[in-house]
Amino acid sequence: MSFRFFKAWTRHDDCSRVVKEIWGQPVIGNPMVRLQLKLKRLKSALKTRNKTVFEELQQLDYKAQLILTNALLNQDQFLAFHASTSHCTVISIVRDIIPQLVTNEDNVMLTKVPSNEEIKAEVFAMNSDGAPGPDGFGGHFYQFFWEVVVLDVIQLVQYFFTSGKLNSNLNANLMILILKTPEAINVLSKKCFAGNIVMKIDIKKAFDTLDLSFLLQVLKQFDFHATFCNWIVDILYSAKLSILSSGKAIGYFSCIRGVRQGDPLSPLLFYLAEEVLSRSLSTAYSAGSINPMRFCRGVVIPSHVLYADDILIFCQGSKRNIREDVQYLWGSLKPSTFKP
Incomplete structure (x- = not known):
């Protein structure tokens, strides 16, 4: 079973002693390497304690995850979409409808190195009960032991902003395959005199198929600073994923398309890409x-x-209108053509 730091451990007398002891050991390397090595040592020490003190708790957690996984596997299989659009056409659409809205003042604010207070505020804004990453340490660990880990965390964050480098191990996530039933078509009114239609499109799965080169083109067209764009590229392309199955992490592979659901940065990036669709539809009307x-x-x-997860499109119900809507849906959001 994959290691996980349990919130209940912080109530044990020996937990703080182990964390402080491990964190006080000298480590050589840049801030990212130092934090990773300390977490690795701490994980090994806590695993030893876990076998003797918290084994029963871990077994209960394993059983709960197994029940959840089996329940998800019984759901109907979801549908995924892939589409191809001329790269030149998409770039032309982006240039025609996306204005350069980001000012110099905005770029200065986005690219400045965050202060110690800003970093602390973000750490304590994390969900303390949120699911941890592959290293097993969630938000509660950093919040509870902030006085112990504060220097390493601050140096790591500021190192990324000054160097633009992000170790892939720090940008890894666990993924659970959730099967979803395709949404049925709802007849809102049986009487229709004008031939109108409302199309409700679920865009959740578009998160997984968004073309990253298209997203970068949108960022550049909005006039985001090159440094900021490079940070986004590094964050997206350095991401690693493992499949969580029956409590164990399986595989370790790179992300070459899409933005990760659950990442607080993903909705913001997706909404910027979605702006291309919105402006394309407005222009077409x-x-x-x-x-x-x-x-x-x-x-x-x-x-x-x-909306956050859906798009509603209102138009007359002619074949031409439907074809145009579909064209803008597949063309503007630019799904990736990569097929695993």
Whole structure:
């Protein structure tokens, strides 16, 4: 079973002593290497303690994960989508509809090295009960032992901002395969006089297929500073994933497409890419390529509405309109053509 730091350990008399003892041992290397080696040593020491003190708790956690995994495997298989779009066409769309909105002041703010207080605030803003990464240490560990680990954590974060380098081991995650039932088509009204349709599209799986080169093109078009863009590239391409199955981490592979669900940075990046779709639809309605929904006289119906996980598109129900909508959906969000 994979190692995991349990919150209950902090209530044990010997836990603080072990952490302080391991953290006080000298380590040579840059801030990222030092933190990784200290966590590795601490993990080994806590594993030894776990066998004698917390073995029963770990067995209960294993059984709970096994029940959850079996329940997820019984769900209906989800559908994944892949599409291809001319790279030149996509770049042209981005350049035509995305304005350069990021100012010099914005870029200065985004690229400055965070202060000690800012780093501490982010650490304590983490969910203390959130799932840990492959190293097994979650938010509660860093918050509870902040006075012990503070120097190493601050030096690591500031080292990334000054060097632009991120070790892949620090950017690793565990992935659980969750099977999802495709959403059924709902008939909202059986009476339809004007031939209108509302398309509700689930975009959760678009997180996994977003083309990273397309995302980088969007960032550049918004006029984000090159340093900031390079940080984003390093964070995305250095990411590693392992499959969590029955309490054990299996495999260790790189991410070459998509943004990770659960990463606080992912929704922000996805919304920037989604802006291309939103502006493309607005442009298509303004140009008459897609006819808006017809309703009562004087009532203005939006062309589309974006939510966190869904997109609603309103239009007349002609074949031409549907074809145009599908074209913008597949073209603007630019899913990756890579197939595993």
